[in-house]
Amino acid sequence: MAEMIHPPKPRPGDRIAVLSPSAGLPAIFPGVYEQGLARLREDFELVPVEFPTTRVMGADPRARARDITAAFADPSLTAIIASIGGDDQITVLRHLDDEVIRANPKPFFGFSDNTNLLNHLFGLGVVGYHGGAVMTSLARPGRMHPLTERSLRAALFTSGRFELTPSVEYGDEPHDWADDTLRDTEPRMLPAEGWTWSGAHRTVEGPLWGGCLEILSWLLQAGFVAPPERFDGHVLVLETSEEMPSAEEVFRTLRNMGERGMLERFAAVLVGRAKAWHFDRPHTPEQKAAYRAEQRAAVERAVAAYAPDAVLVFDLDIGHTDPQLILPIGGAALVDAEHRRVSVTY
Template sequence: MTAPVYPPKPKPGDRVAILSPSSGLPAVLPLPFDLGLRRLTEEFGLKPVEYPTTRRMGCSPQERAADIHAAFADPEIKAVIASIGGDDQITVLPHLDDELIRANPKPFLGFSDNTNLLTHLWNLGIVGYHGASVMTEFGRPGALHPVTGASARAALFTSGPYELTEPAEFNDIDRPWQEPATFESEAPMQPAGGWTWHRPERVVEGVSWGGNLEILGWLLMADRGIRSPEAYEGCVLFLETSEELPSGEEVFRILRNMGERGLLARFPALLMGRAKAWSFDRPNDAAQRAAHRAGQREAVLRALAAYAPDTMAVFDVDLGHTDPQVVIPYGGTVRVDGPARRITVTY
């Protein structure tokens, strides 16, 4: 396949679109959203621009698609950033004007349900950026995490290689966004433990593809946006799971289906995000969180053994639903150096 093209980057002082292509949660949880907008303005020097559906719950797929079109078509808008994810962005995809978007490529930042739009942009030949949503990363309680901030700043403003590093700490226990006290301090962090490597005997460099595993499973079921296996030959797969905490068995089944479709073996390297292991519905203790992560890791290894035994994998990379979070270029170049234990992305 032809490698996707990196859109021009914004610079401080530029206008950026803030959209809700999935859920209009800024309407009911304004505290992290307004904090994120303030940080984009004060710390990044950007000028956020909201659209009709940005702060509205229950907007139709057509309305959300119209905002995407307006943001991409406006020459004054230099990047597009998602407010947050959701669970129905797949319904927006059929309403997108591919020619309009292809003619006006711009950096798009988001993750989780935004895997839908990132996959769509990949198919249009446009590099996107998996990570850095307004409410979750820019609106983080207390302060923007330095690891997240450095990665987001590099993804937004710079071009070229960026080496990921292993943070010493992380957190995945949330506090209620409706309470002002939540935003007065940072959440307690815990030791991160570093990355875990599987089959690190070689160096793999390729175009990245992937995102949230549950969303990819939905796209596979709907037969929407997933190309023939040959299109992914030599690509670097990256995956992460959400706050819905899919079990190891669920993870295995999605990967098994990818294997049966002939997809999994096309990827010589896999970056697996640090699994989120706590939610308000399932407030797991430390032992339960460790068991959840171990179960997911075992499931991935089981699927690789069955369908892609030569694939190199790195576990607990800080991408997706974790804090801190690094931004992964979606369709950009990723180099996974097994012998040196290094991961370098190209923004």
């Protein structure tokens, strides 16, 4: 396996970059964004430093790439966190200065469309962190979820093993960001049933790779993913977005990874609890359960066909649901099916 660089961690009081590598939504919803920045300052004691495109909607990909490269190059900044995701970060990648990034590795935090940058860093041999965006995890109405805060704090400031724990509650019905009156009201949470284990009954350990499934599909189409042999013994991370892809789309993406000779390389697959509600698809609890069950079956079907020896864990609190655990992409994960435990190394 390739040797991965774990960038040095920031400390309270440090300056960190806040970027918008995808959508410049801080320009559209400044109140939400400012709430996230306030928590960075007050709860984490970090000093956010913005760049020219951080509050610009529709910024040119080359300008965004310049900001990303500059943030890595600046020795006064000790970490980088994305404001939010989007849908076009893939257009930024070819404009990055990889030599600068590789020579100045820093912890990068983001998810959703930021799967692009996490995969890019993985290709450069640098560990990045899936989760922790300013306008979602940090700006959660009312307060940060305690499970999210604990995980993000550990990922930001520590370097040891961290055990992931199932949440007793979950949410996937965010408030309308345009309604400022809801800023101090916590979102609706529902009882969580914990993780679901499937596949092989064994313990595996390996580096993590993956992220938002829709973005992984785009990266594979664009040829931006490493050759299949790069993933031997790795642990695959999958989660889906508010676009709520169908179970058949999920299966076909994984099937195509199988036909690529890629899916069989993974020793385990960690799957996030599927987001099953959106403003234009306000599913009932019964519809949510059915959607998640169909997606789970689709993953099991693909993995059984191409990676029958893999351990599967479903309904982790990662990605687009609340709370959100942070995963080190390129960092080690231990998946123990016998004792039903998952830990990662930050």
